[in-house]
Amino acid sequence: MSLKFDIESIPEDEGLELLQTEKKSALKIDLPDCTLTQDIELSGRLTRLGRDVFFKGRVACEIQFACSRCLENFKTPVKTSLDVCFMPIPENEPQEEHELRESDIEVEYYKENTIDLAQPVFDQILLTQPLIPLCCSDCKGLCSQCGVNRNKNECQCGELSGAGDPRFDVLQKLKDKIK
Ligand SMILES: [Zn+2]
Ligand SMILES: [Zn+2]
DSSP, X not given: OOSEEEGXXXXXXXXXXXXXXXXXXXXXXXXXXEEEOSOEEEEEEEEEETTEEEEXXXXXXXXXXXXXXXXXXXXXXXXXXXXXXXXXXXXXXXXXXXXXXXXXXXXXXXXXXXXXXXXXXXXXXXXXXXSSOOSSTTOOOBOTTTOOBTTTOOXXXXXXXXXXXXXXXXXXXXXXXXX
16 A cells, blocks of 8 residues: 555546555654554545645554653554645646645645645644643652652652752742842
8 A cells, every 4th residue: 555646536526535544654654752552544635636636534552752851662552634625736837826825724745746745644633742742731740869660669869858849949949048
């Protein structure tokens, strides 16, 4: 299976129904702190009007992140809708005419007769993800003194010195002022 389609294979009237599973390696989401852990499920319909092709459907997969506070890996399911319009690359026309489309829909340009859903699927998956991934909203993170994962273990650093927790620093400064 591929995410590439020859536009001639898309009937102009009824369109082309898609329901396919794409290997996770088909999209190169492979960053140190963000990888795909499941194959990608794509469903929806390709329709065509002349040389303009539309896809409307859904994408489902699973991403593994490293939590930005405690650095533990965690998996999160991704389910998102995808609307995209493919248009042939304009040959001699000025580009700005095409960039000024007033629409929320994503526009991709294609060459010759082949459209490729890989890039819009990739964009849409990453677009739905938080910039700062957290394993849970109240993740306690790592102790800045001893490096212990404070979700799993307690350490004595905070109690001994009062350091490592910014709230203690503020308190300490207040106390110093009072003196
Ligand atoms: Zn965490
Ligand atoms: Zn500690």
